[in-house]
Amino acid sequence: MPTSSTTRHPAGADRSTGAHPRPIAWADGRVIPASDATVPLTDDGFLRGDAVFDAMLVRDGHTHAADAHLARLRRSAKALDLRVPVLRQVVTDLLAAWGDRDGVMRIIVTRGGNVRGLLSAPPWPASQSLATIDLPWRTALTGVKTLSYAANMMATRAANQQGADDALIATDGVVHELPTGAVCLVHDGEVSAPDHERLPILDSISLAELRKVVEVAPTVPTLADLRAADEVFVVSAARPVVPVHTIVIDGEEVGYPSPGPVTERLQEAFAEHVRATLDPRG
Numbered sequence: 001m002p003t004s005s006t007t008r009h010p011a012g013a014d015r016s017t018g019a020h021p022r023p024i025a026w027a028d029g030r031v032i033p034a035s036d037a038t039v040p041l042t043d044d045g046f047l048r049g050d051a052v053f054d055a056m057l058v059r060d061g062h063t064h065a066a067d068a069h070l071a072r073l074r075r076s077a078k079a080l081d082l083r084v085p086v087l088r089q090v091v092t093d094l095l096a097a098w099g100d101r102d103g104v105m106r107i108i109v110t111r112g113g114n115v116r117g118l119l120s121a122p123p124w125p126a127s128q129s130l131a132t133i134d135l136p137w138r139t140a141l142t143g144v145k146t147l148s149y150a151a152n153m154m155a156t157r158a159a160n161q162q163g164a165d166d167a168l169i170a171t172d173g174v175v176h177e178l179p180t181g182a183v184c185l186v187h188d189g190e191v192s193a194p195d196h197e198r199l200p201i202l203d204s205i206s207l208a209e210l211r212k213v214v215e216v217a218p219t220v221p222t223l224a225d226l227r228a229a230d231e232v233f234v235v236s237a238a239r240p241v242v243p244v245h246t247i248v249i250d251g252e253e254v255g256y257p258s259p260g261p262v263t264e265r266l267q268e269a270f271a272e273h274v275r276a277t278l279d280p281r282g
Helices: 066-079 088-098 150-161 205-210 223-228 261-276
Strands: 024-027 030-033 051-059 103-110 115-120 128-133 166-171 182-187 190-194 216-219 231-235 242-249 252-255
Touching: 024 088, 030 088, 051 066, 051 261, 066 103, 066 205, 088 103, 088 115, 128 150, 128 231, 150 166, 166 223, 182 205, 182 223, 205 231, 205 261, 223 242, 231 261, 242 261
Parallel strands: 128 166, 128 242, 190 216
Antiparallel strands: 024 030, 024 115, 051 103, 103 115, 182 190, 182 231, 231 242, 242 252
């Protein structure tokens, strides 16, 4: 599969060099190495995935859109009738220990009442390949970020078996989302994305932030629309505007510029938006 030659960090600057710091965790009021964080085996969050979480971008030691992410976590918890305590201390403690680095922060609340935070620096891909995976995607908990990601990971493994980096769910010929992110299509310079109000997909906060710098039309795209796209890119807390260079659609590789001119412009515009709207510490 073709790959991109660019080394631009998807949030702006080139941060692809240097060793990644080890992930850290928040557990029981303390920041510890992530490898030391545990959850009781009797917690249904562990046994049955009966837990909620959310993830947010960290840039230069600051979260971005934390209020929106924490509000979505509470909406998810309400859907599962889970009690959520005040979580600001988790965010504050993890950032203080992390320093002026980039990363992704995840906060988890389990049925057993355990709160865990995780802050890590995942590799920022310059570009990605996808494979469309046809799965029934609507469930009783559509739009709720639970810890039950078995179907999501199954889709990703199926895509990996086709040589792709990640999956793109396309149920009955309709494009939905990635297992852990939103997808955007570019046609004739115009950006569109699957509509969470008409499709069983997550209401993406990263996509909502992107809409503050560019118009993104909500659509119900088909595989034909995907094939005809001039550019495709991914948006999530861990992948702010990452171009897609190849998509395997029904076994056929379809190539895209990586990044195309619109995606490249939006990488810079979104990076500037993030820099200008980082959350204050504390």
